[in-house]
Amino acid sequence: MTTNTSGQPSTAAPLVDLQGLVVAVRRRRRLWSALALLGLLVGAAAAALMPAAPTAETKVLVAHQADQPNDPGTLIKTDVAVLETTRIAGLALKSLGSSEDPALFLKDYQGVGLTNNVLQITVTGTTREQALARAKALANAFVADHVSQLRAEANAQADALLGEGNRLRTELAQVNTEIGKEPAQGSDPSAAATLESLFARRAALTSQIDDYTQRAQDARVGTPQLVVGTQVVDGPQAVVKSLPKVAATDAGIGLALGLVLGLAISAVGTVVADRPxxxxxxxxxxxxxxxxxxxxxxxxxxxxxxxxxxxxxxxxxxxxxxxxxxxxxxxxxxxxxxxxxxxxxxxxxxxxxxxxxxxxxxxxxxxxxxxxxxxxxxxxxxxxxxxxxxxxxxxxxxxxxxxxxxxxxxxxxxxxxxxxxxxxxxxxxxxxxxxxxxxxxxxxxxxxxxxxxxxxxxxxxxxxxxxxxxxxxxxxxxxxxxxxxxxxxxxxxxxxxxxxxxxxxxxxx
Missing domain, CATH: 3.40.50 (Rossmann fold)
Structure with missing residues (x-):
């Protein structure tokens, strides 16, 4: 007795047989193991033959006028972005007396916001002394730029407030002139009402003038506190890197990359070759x-x-x-x-x-x-x-x-x-x-x-x-x-x- 299966519907075969793919990749373990070992050796050799450049770090305390306890870190991110500009790089190079291109110097340092008010600057150089000098110049350039910005903002705000106060004083002088022209209180009720409104307007203008003057003084007085709060809290220090630790890290990265590359090559080769x-x-x-x-x-x-x-x-x-x-x-x-x-x-x-x-x-x-x-x-x-x-x-x-x-x-x-x-x-x-x-x-x-x-x-x-x-x-x-x-x-x-x-x-x- 035989069964005719020609009329039975065939089940749809998957596009990729995962079980066969896993088995085929496992059978090619020599390939991906060799690539993983090669990546391990290359990473260790790179750490030994190409050591990292000398590095220095410094920390800067940055005070902001709009500091808030619930700040998500937007202000310090702005400071990092300002640090990594050609203006700061140019100021640092100018203080060092270097003719290097600021755009190229940007590739040698980076800033990281540790907290909302602490900025860490990491700089590399050809020698240890150069890295320390660069870190100090960058920190001073950033502090000077930040302080100048604070003072410019405070002066601009105070000038705006004083300008508005002067405008109100001019208007107050006009109101006083109108009051002097009005006759003394008499039996005319309309004249009495006009004089009363002028006195009320003079009182309001006087109050506004005093408020603008006080705000201008507060703006100028608060700036020194922010200026003092922005300073270098941790001087430049050389970063000591352990060669075994760096070699182990680079070797691990090379091992992972080689393993991933080997598995990818094995998987692609298996799918393309189609060998059961x-x-x-x-x-x-x-x-x-x-x-x-x-x-x-x-x-x-x-x-x-x-x-x-x-x-x-x-x-x-x-x-x-x-x-x-x-x-x-x-x-x-x-x-x-x-x-x-x-x-x-x-x-x-x-x-x-x-x-x-x-x-x-x-x-x-x-x-x-x-x-x-x-x-x-x-x-x-x-x-x-x-x-x-x-x-x-x-x-x-x-x-x-x-x-x-x-x-x-x-x-x-x-x-x-x-x-x-x-x-x-x-x-x-x-x-x-x-x-x-x-x-x-x-x-x-x-x-x-x-x-x-x-x-x-x-x-x-x-x-x-x-x-x-x-x-x-x-x-x-x-x-x-x-x-x-x-x-x-x-x-x-x-x-x-x-x-x-x-x-x-x-x-x-």
Whole structure:
């Protein structure tokens, strides 16, 4: 009984597979770890080879006429903005007798408002003495400019008030003249009313004149308090910077920047390359279920580096493949993609296991000479080249080992075996190439018994089984007469179903 899933609506695939992206970035840990280490070293080296310029600091107490307890810091921000102007820089350079451009000098100092009335000035210089002199000149220039502004404001306000008082005095003189012209109080009620209004106007003008005069005096009297309140409270002092502390800070910044850059490059490279790393994606792109996974076989598989877990996984994989080969009516091949060394090791293990049942020949179709440096052991199968397959003894069983990497001669794969097990390294082939491999094997009518993922992610918990086809999602249609070890032997066998190759990664998912 089969289920037709062609009419079922497919779920929309996400634009970016976050799980696959995280796994792929984690697999590229050498890249971003190297960049993070490089940033760490560059930061530490920069702190040692390019020390910071000598720096001096000074603090100025600034008094404002409009000081309020609830001031949010607007006045001190204004003072910082005034400090970082070419006028203050020019005054400081003039007091130092320097001909430096004030616009360039602005880049060597900065101001920070510590409180609403305390301004900190930080200055750099080529030497310690120059930094101290610059800090003192800037503080004095700012204090002088601020005091001159306070006095100018006070004088302007007092002059305005006195001017208004003089205008009122002129008007008062006119009122007094009119009062003198009026006749003495008599029986005329209108004249009495006019004289009374003039006296009221004179009283009001006199009061206003006194008020303006008092305000002008207050404006002039309050200015000295503000002038005295604006002063340098902390003289210029050199800033001592610890080299280990600066090196640690710069190294930490370099480490963070290198790590972020490495993660960004890894993420972008993963999205652009589109190389499946999860069992689910590999199975979906190849159209065959994952039957096992194995760690990458190291170059030196002896000693402490060859872990017991990997050895146990190899033994289990050998048993699984041996059972598959023994149950197959036709020759089986192992086709690798990005794991030639692992394919050679697995083929030797499988050959030794199958050699116990009878003579076995391993047909070497791998690019390179991976079987030449092996240690010959008693009972090991014979390894022959793929060019000797047609002249070999037909009664002998054979196990083909080949490659489906780019540049493969696809028509030669049939001589290695009419059925195959794919050995795919996770993250090696792109989704488009996996589709190409699946289509070529389907055109050659070579069913895929299963996929073995090499160097799989240990945290991968995705399901690599395809549930919309046969148990192992065989590719191709078995129409040729069954052959056992090269001899024609009729055998009733259930045909495998043809699984359509997805045209894109989204369709595969």
């Amino acid at each position: 790393v999860l069992r689910r994606d590999i199975a979906a792109n190849l159209g065959a279920s994952v039957i096992a996974e194995l760690r990458q076989v190291p170059r030196r598989s002896t000693g402490l580096r060859w872990r017991r877990r990997t050895r146990t996984a190899r033994e289990r994989l050998t048993v699984t493949l041996a059972r598959t080969v023994r149950g197959s009516a036709e020759p089986v091949s192992l086709l690798e993609l990005g794991c030639a060394r692992s394919a050679a090791v697995i083929a030797l293990d499988l050959g030794r296991t199958l050699a116990a049942d009878g003579p076995l020949v391993i047909v070497d179709g791998l690019p390179g000479r991976w079987f030449d440096n092996r240690r010959q052991k008693p009972g090991d199968p014979v390894v022959v080249g793929s060019e000797r397959v047609t002249t070999g003894v037909p009664q002998e069983r054979r196990l083909g080992v080949g490659s489906v990497a780019p540049g493969t001669a696809w028509t030669d794969l049939q001589h290695l075996g009419t059925r195959t097990v794919l050995l795919v390294r996770a993250g090696h082939g792109s989704a488009a190439w996996l589709h190409t491999v699946a289509r070529q094997l389907a055109d050659l009518r070579i069913p895929v018994l299963g996929v073995v993922v090499i160097d799989a992610d240990p945290r991968d918990r995705t399901d690599g089984t395809l549930w919309d086809g046969l148990q192992t999602a065989l590719r191709g249609r078995v129409e040729r007469p069954a052959q056992q070890n090269g001899t024609a032997q009729p055998r009733t066998e259930r045909p495998s179903w043809v699984v359509r190759v997805p045209d894109s990664d989204r369709e595969a998912r």
